[in-house]
Amino acid sequence: MKPVTFLLREQWSGILLAVVLGIVALSIANPTFNTEFNWFVLLRSICVVALAAFSQMIMLGVGQMNLSVGALGGLVAILVGGLMDAWGVPAIPAASIAVLVGGGAGLLNGWLTVRTGINGFVVTLATASAFTGINLGLTRAVPFYHLPADFVAFGNGRIGAFPLLMIVPIIVTALLAIFLNRTVKGRHLLAVGGNSNAAELSGISVSRTIMLAHCLSGLIAAIAGVLAVAQLGSAQPTIGSDWLIISFAAPIIGGASLSGGSVSITGTVVAVVLIGLIQNAMVLLAVDPYWVTFLLGSLILAAVWINRIRTVRMERAQ
Amino acid sequence: MTTQVQSSSGASISITGLLTRGSTQFGLLIILSVLWTVFASLSPGFLSTFNLNSLGRSVAVDVVVGFAQMVVLATGGMNLSVGAIGVCSVMLAGYFLQVLGLPIPLAIAGTLAFGGVLGWLNGIAITKTGVNSFVVTLATASLFSGGMLILSHGVPLNGLPSEIGAFGKATVGPVPALAVVALAIGGLLYILFAHSVLGRQILSVGANSRAAEMSGIPVSRVIVFVHVLSGVLAAAAALMLTARLGAAMPAVAGDDWLLPSFLAPVIGGTSLAGGAASVIGTILGALLVSTIRSGLLILQFASFWLQFFLGVFLLAAILLQRYRSVLSAREQTRQA
Numbered sequence: 001m002k003p004v005t006f007l008l009r010e011q012w013s014g015i016l017l018a019v020v021l022g023i024v025a026l027s028i029a030n031p032t033f034n035t036e037f038n039w040f041v042l043l044r045s046i047c048v049v050a051l052a053a054f055s056q057m058i059m060l061g062v063g064q065m066n067l068s069v070g071a072l073g074g075l076v077a078i079l080v081g082g083l084m085d086a087w088g089v090p091a092i093p094a095a096s097i098a099v100l101v102g103g104g105a106g107l108l109n110g111w112l113t114v115r116t117g118i119n120g121f122v123v124t125l126a127t128a129s130a131f132t133g134i135n136l137g138l139t140r141a142v143p144f145y146h147l148p149a150d151f152v153a154f155g156n157g158r159i160g161a162f163p164l165l166m167i168v169p170i171i172v173t174a175l176l177a178i179f180l181n182r183t184v185k186g187r188h189l190l191a192v193g194g195n196s197n198a199a200e201l202s203g204i205s206v207s208r209t210i211m212l213a214h215c216l217s218g219l220i221a222a223i224a225g226v227l228a229v230a231q232l233g234s235a236q237p238t239i240g241s242d243w244l245i246i247s248f249a250a251p252i253i254g255g256a257s258l259s260g261g262s263v264s265i266t267g268t269v270v271a272v273v274l275i276g277l278i279q280n281a282m283v284l285l286a287v288d289p290y291w292v293t294f295l296l297g298s299l300i301l302a303a304v305w306i307n308r309i310r311t312v313r314m315e316r317a318q
Numbered sequence: 319m320t321t322q323v324q325s326s327s328g329a330s331i332s333i334t335g336l337l338t339r340g341s342t343q344f345g346l347l348i349i350l351s352v353l354w355t356v357f358a359s360l361s362p363g364f365l366s367t368f369n370l371n372s373l374g375r376s377v378a379v380d381v382v383v384g385f386a387q388m389v390v391l392a393t394g395g396m397n398l399s400v401g402a403i404g405v406c407s408v409m410l411a412g413y414f415l416q417v418l419g420l421p422i423p424l425a426i427a428g429t430l431a432f433g434g435v436l437g438w439l440n441g442i443a444i445t446k447t448g449v450n451s452f453v454v455t456l457a458t459a460s461l462f463s464g465g466m467l468i469l470s471h472g473v474p475l476n477g478l479p480s481e482i483g484a485f486g487k488a489t490v491g492p493v494p495a496l497a498v499v500a501l502a503i504g505g506l507l508y509i510l511f512a513h514s515v516l517g518r519q520i521l522s523v524g525a526n527s528r529a530a531e532m533s534g535i536p537v538s539r540v541i542v543f544v545h546v547l548s549g550v551l552a553a554a555a556a557l558m559l560t561a562r563l564g565a566a567m568p569a570v571a572g573d574d575w576l577l578p579s580f581l582a583p584v585i586g587g588t589s590l591a592g593g594a595a596s597v598i599g600t601i602l603g604a605l606l607v608s609t610i611r612s613g614l615l616i617l618q619f620a621s622f623w624l625q626f627f628l629g630v631f632l633l634a635a636i637l638l639q640r641y642r643s644v645l646s647a648r649e650q651t652r653q654a
Contacts, residue, residue: 134626258450
């Protein structure tokens with residue numbers, strides 16, 4: 001297959017084009033866009049968004065939703081902050097404990113969903129409220145400011161325009177790509193999302209797979225929470241409160257099917273870059289930041305609409 | 319009123335028996351009376367006229383927010399933009415009254431119609447694209463609240479006519495006027511679901527949309543209708559909130575309505591799978607949530623833990639309901 005036709009066949013080719021055009025237009029419109037520092041800011045801002053999006057993408061892959069992505073990320077954020085500030089735990093053990101707690105919270109979501117047979121939507125809506133409640137109850141909405149210097153330095157560090165923070169999402173992306181494409185468990189996850197009855201009949205344990213997906217989603221959301229703390233330099237209890245829409249927007253714009261079974265890591269990454277670019281453009285062009293919310297909504301609608309047209313065409317062609 | 323068949327066998331009179339076997343609404347009534355007794359005995363302030371009045375006014379808004387979600391849940395869909403339609407309506411009502419100086423009835427009618435139009439946009443987008451209502455309303459929620467903030471710049475409108483605030487504080491006998499409005503809306507919805515063809519059509523679309531389609535029900539039109547209704551109800555809740563606060567503030571609904579809008583109907587026995595709607599259950603569900611909130615506040619529990627308790631209560635309520643349905647299914651098979 002020629003590279004050009006390959007690109008056109010991919011669902012994310014449209015958003016890639018939008019990203020390229022956006023970069024060209026911004027470079028012309030504002031000379032500060034192409035400075036090294038602005039690229040650093042742009043790249044650093046998409047690290048957390050990318051992880052929040054992956055956390056949701058896993059759930060969309062298995063055909064479920066996780067409304068607690070942001071609440072879980074926020075809880076882990078204040079946990080890692082509290083461990084380092086109040087308890088004096090060094091950065092790496094604190095981050096590891098916090099991420100494990102996030103995985104445990106995800107497992108709790110999965111266990112509740114599977115054991116009760118209740119729609120994951122309601123379960124995670126309820127646990128989201130409980131997680132946010134624990135967060136607010138523990139912190140009384142007061143952030144943790146005194147974090148170890150090496151931890152904050154990691155959040156601010158850069159090599160040229162490349163933020164050190166970005167190492168983490170790159171590793172997660174690679175592991176996720178291997179997991180979903182090359183491992184039996186990963187294929188099982190997508191099989192359950194595609195058709196859970198068929199998966200069950202071919203000997204896959206649907207409930208275990210759903211629990212695995214919830215656990216992974218929790219782990220990734222927890223990593224996002226830790227990164228958000230490093231990026232801000234303080235553990236704010238409000239971390240995660242605005243992840244809900246973005247976590248759905250990126251995978252959906254990137255071509256994930258809501259009925260499950262089909263996700264695109266590349267598409268999600270390109271969509272995250274597009275969202276980051278929009279946010280960056282609003283700042284550079286001094287546009288009302290509320291436009292970001294508005295544009296995000298329009299993008300999701302446009303993406304699902306285009307996907308719909310594509311499916312109808314493919315059905316007709318067959 | 320629940321349209322699901324409840325097993326009425328097993329005439330056990332024990333409280334656990336009632337909780338697990340009686341109707342959801344009856345179980346809720348028992349939980350409510352237990353909570354009221356506990357709160358009233360722990361703190362005499364709970365039953366003060368002042369507290370009951372403020373409780374009644376906040377329940378009234380929550381009930382209508384719950385209705386806005388319930389009518390969509392009945393078709394098996396959901397509306398994540400209830401809060402966004404709410405804030406847009408709050409600000410539009412403020413604009414009508416303060417900036418344009420429209421007479422109050424006209425402003426109310428205009429706001430309700432506007433809520434209906436936003437709901438209609440949701441319904442059209444869902445039926446035309448065939449995309450799941452979750453994603454469409456997630457996107458439109460972002461569109462609506464973004465658009466509202468761009469136009470209003472997030473500035474509250476405080477100079478509303480004094481009649482609005484006065485109505486929010488008014489009482490009919492001992493009952494707050496806002497609660498009377500909520501009950502009247504509940505009465506209309508009860509008639510819709512229990513005694514009208516359209517109501518039965520909504521429930522049958524929720525129970526099985528293919529079967530409904532085959533038996534000649536215009537499924538798309540029914541779905542558009544419930545979204546219009548949901549928009550109008552969200553606008554009504556917004557107007558009630560404006561009256562309660564006496565001002566139009568952009569930060570009052572939005573995300574804050576997401577949880578309450580699901581809590582009241584789901585606790586009250588409306589299933590997410592569609593095909594069932596309980597008006598009385600939604601009222602009781604909202605009352606339960608507000609009772610817990612008010613009780614914890616009056617016992618001077620740190621308000622920060624409130625959200626945690628609400629989440630745990632929602633979980634407990636759905637677990638109990640799940641347990642009940644498993645139990646009644648088991649009993650039905652035993653009888654068969």
